[in-house]
Amino acid sequence: MTRSGDVSPTTIHQAKLDAMRRVRSHGGVPTFFDALVLAVPEHAEDEASRNLRRRLLTTLRSAGRGDEDPLARLARTPGTDLPGYTRSCSQGTGTPTVWQGRTLFKSVFDLGLYQQLLQRVRPATVIEIGSGSGGSALWFRSMGTAIGSPCRVVSVDLTPPPDADDDGVTFLRGDTAALADTLPPDVRGTWERPWLVVEDAHIHVPAVLGFFDPLLRPGDCLVVEDSLAKQETLRDFLTAGTHAAYMADSALLDLYGVNATSAVNSVWHVTDRVGRPDLGAGADGVAPAYRPAATVLPAAGRRSAVRPTGPAAR
Numbered sequence: 001m002t003r004s005g006d007v008s009p010t011t012i013h014q015a016k017l018d019a020m021r022r023v024r025s026h027g028g029v030p031t032f033f034d035a036l037v038l039a040v041p042e043h044a045e046d047e048a049s050r051n052l053r054r055r056l057l058t059t060l061r062s063a064g065r066g067d068e069d070p071l072a073r074l075a076r077t078p079g080t081d082l083p084g085y086t087r088s089c090s091q092g093t094g095t096p097t098v099w100q101g102r103t104l105f106k107s108v109f110d111l112g113l114y115q116q117l118l119q120r121v122r123p124a125t126v127i128e129i130g131s132g133s134g135g136s137a138l139w140f141r142s143m144g145t146a147i148g149s150p151c152r153v154v155s156v157d158l159t160p161p162p163d164a165d166d167d168g169v170t171f172l173r174g175d176t177a178a179l180a181d182t183l184p185p186d187v188r189g190t191w192e193r194p195w196l197v198v199e200d201a202h203i204h205v206p207a208v209l210g211f212f213d214p215l216l217r218p219g220d221c222l223v224v225e226d227s228l229a230k231q232e233t234l235r236d237f238l239t240a241g242t243h244a245a246y247m248a249d250s251a252l253l254d255l256y257g258v259n260a261t262s263a264v265n266s267v268w269h270v271t272d273r274v275g276r277p278d279l280g281a282g283a284d285g286v287a288p289a290y291r292p293a294a295t296v297l298p299a300a301g302r303r304s305a306v307r308p309t310g311p312a313a314r
């Protein structure tokens with residue numbers, strides 16, 4: 001950036017070279033985004049050009065962070081690039097999306113993002129909290145099969161959809177306030193790893209996070225949907241310290257624009273980066289499987305909030 005807050009012509013020039021490299025690697029086909037990068041004027045001084053340059057660079061740098069500390073991510077990107085009306089239309093207008101005869105309450109952005117996420121995580125078990133009409137559980141199962149990584153799907157709801165059980169898909173009656181009753185060790189003990197846990201009930205979110213946190217292992221993934229209004233809850237959860245060590249998937253969260261998803265800042269991979277040895281055993285009596293990272297943990301053994309740094313912090 002220049003002193004006036006504009007993006008320097010050199011930086012834009014470099015972004016264009018990178019875009020040309022991407023286009024070449026895509027067999028010469030530019031994405032809409034790459035076409036925009038290639039078209040943006042490097043020197044024009046009008047406000048629209050300056051804003052476009054800033055916006056393009058912000059998106060590229062944000063997505064370019066890859067996996068990052070989720071607290072840093074929460075501080076850095078508090079909002080979404082999705083315009084309100086686009087977001088409102090993105091689950092369907094006259095009708096929601098339908099999958100195998102059942103409505104599916106995923107935005108078109110999330111459908112695309114989950115397809116990418118499933119290919120990265122390749123979950124053996126998808127645990128969905130909040131079944132809706134059952135369409136999303138069936139869709140997860142279909143997508144697992146489509147990518148050659150069939151997954152079992154377990155979906156929990158206060159009122160499970162009737163007659164929706166399918167091959168590999170189980171609907172369970174349960175309350176987010178008391179998941180241990182619905183998912184005791186003998187039930188969840190049969191689930192193969194990796195797990196993809198999707199919170200999509202929006203009630204008792206801290207209880208849901210608190211239930212799964214000690215059960216998650218490296219390679220698992222946690223998604224909290226419709227989280228624009230849950231940012232404070234997510235921050236509180238992370239700040240209090242967690243059993244699992246999470247990394248936010250910024251490449252995915254920003255794939256279609258910064259936080260162009262219902263899961264605003266909340267697609268988290270479980271890593272073996274840092275554990276919480278002071279929290280002891282998890283709900284299954286199993287200690288967190290992470291190497292204690294004494295050099296990273298402060299004296300009290302709590303994970304600390306990482307403050308955003310660098311040119312993309314805003």
Ligand SMILES: C[S@@+](CC[C@H](N)C(=O)[O-])C[C@H]1O[C@@H](n2cnc3c(N)ncnc32)[C@H](O)[C@@H]1O
Pocket residue numbers: 103104105106128129130131132133134135136156157158159174175176177200201202203204
């Ligand atoms: C947004 S819908 C789920 C949509 C579905 N996952 C999809 O993508 O199509 C939210 C669901 O959460 C369920 N729900 C609400 N409160 C709940 C609670 N306390 N415990 C369990 N499920 C609850 C509702 O019955 C509803 O089906």
